[in-house]
Amino acid sequence: MRYLPLCLLLALTPLFAEPPIINAAYVDEHFDSLTDAELDQMRELKIILASRSFGLNLKDGLNALKKEDPRYDIMDGYQLWNVFRAAGDPTIIPPDAFDEHRFVHFLATPHPQTKRIGQFEQVLREPPHEFAKKADVAVLFYAQAKGDPFQQYADFVDGLARDYPDLTVIYVTSGFMGPSKAEGNAQAAEFNEKVRQRYGGKAVIYDLGALLSADHRDGNFIAPEHTNDPADVHPNSYAGELIMGKGFLLALRESLKYGNATDMDTISAQKKSVETLPASHPEMQAVRRILDANGLTQKRVEDATYVTNGHITQLYLQEDGVVEITDDIGQLTRLEVLHCYGDPQQGYPLLKKISPKIGQCQQLRELVLTDNELQNLPDSLMSVPVKQLSVGGNPLSQISPEMRAWIIAHDPKSGLK
Helix, strand or coil: CCCCCHHHHHHHCCCCCCCCEECHHHHHHHHHHCCHHHHHHHHCCCEEEEECHHHHHHHHHHHHHHHHCHHHCCCCCEEEEECCCCCCCHHHCCCCHHHHCCEEEEECCCCCCCHHHHHHHHHHHCCCCCHHHCCCEEEECCCCCCCCCHHHHHHHHHHHHHHCCCCEEEEECCCCCCHHHHHHHHHHHHHHHHHHHHHCCCCCEECHHHHHCCCCCCCCCCCHHHCCCCCCCCCCCHHHHHHHHHHHHHHHHHHHHHCCCCCCCCCCCCCCCCCCCCCCCHHHHHHHHHHHHCCCCCCCHHHCEEEECCEEEEEECCCCCCCEECHHHHHCCCCCEEECCCCHHHCCCCCCEECHHHHHCCCCCEEECCCCCCCCCCHHHHHCCCCEEECCCCCCCCCCHHHHHHHHHHCCCCCCC
């Protein structure tokens, strides 16, 4: 690791000071204290980040800082890999990535959320990558902490701190989404409190949840000024991305001063098993056909689904080039959550068609389809008891008057009138 010079550390670190929590108040108070010498040190660091789309918001925030003032630029040598699109295979990242790049970022498999830990562990620990021996800083992001992943997270970061003392771990709380995502936000808040209790005062915490919620100003959800997302998901406003970037720079500085949390007592708990279904199960086969119809033949069904009580209850097809949700969707009669939002900036094909068979998903309560190329939605969707609907960013020019009224009633951010 490239530590800051001892004389600089002594000047920067108050005697007996505890590692700080990087929240919104800390950013407001301390960001302007970053020195050129510290920023020069950051530009020399080799950083590896595993995330989903909140990591892309961080990237945009760091680039925004760079545009505001070139002295904040740490993005020289940044490179992104989409492991999720590569069927969850982290070996698409070249083993010599750090020979060419200083900031290695990969988009992990979203669900189950513990999947990204396995992918991160693989490139950090296993040959031919063994990035834990090459990188200076390792960071893992959760947008929301679904399924209580704290024990797996703690085992992961504690193991890194134990086995690779020269690798600095940045401890991160989960992000928040908008008020419509109350259930997920509640789970994120629980995860965040566990992170603070375990690592607070022992290591620097990049408190993503506090940053995005403006220190919980209105509760456990993203502050309105930090998002423009009609789906109520991403911190994609300029202010949201900027505070993420500022907080990250401060977390880098402070983490290099204080190091890892290696002196805490270990937590003993059984890891929760992830429920699965055999590939021959009709619902697994239905998702397989949806993926294959969209050319995603190498993607694993397990990486796009969440199983509860023997049925697929959640399906995640977002940002992956899905153009059509085929008739097979009608086989998922216990489906509760379907995400298939797009991201035009990534350059993948966008969703254009949804089968009327979606009307058979009579337990579907959350449907996120923002930022695609949908001109129409099947009228059968109106029979589904959706409680959370997000369809903004689509050219819905061919919908029936009844469908228009239904969308307006269920999605106030759709942009329809």
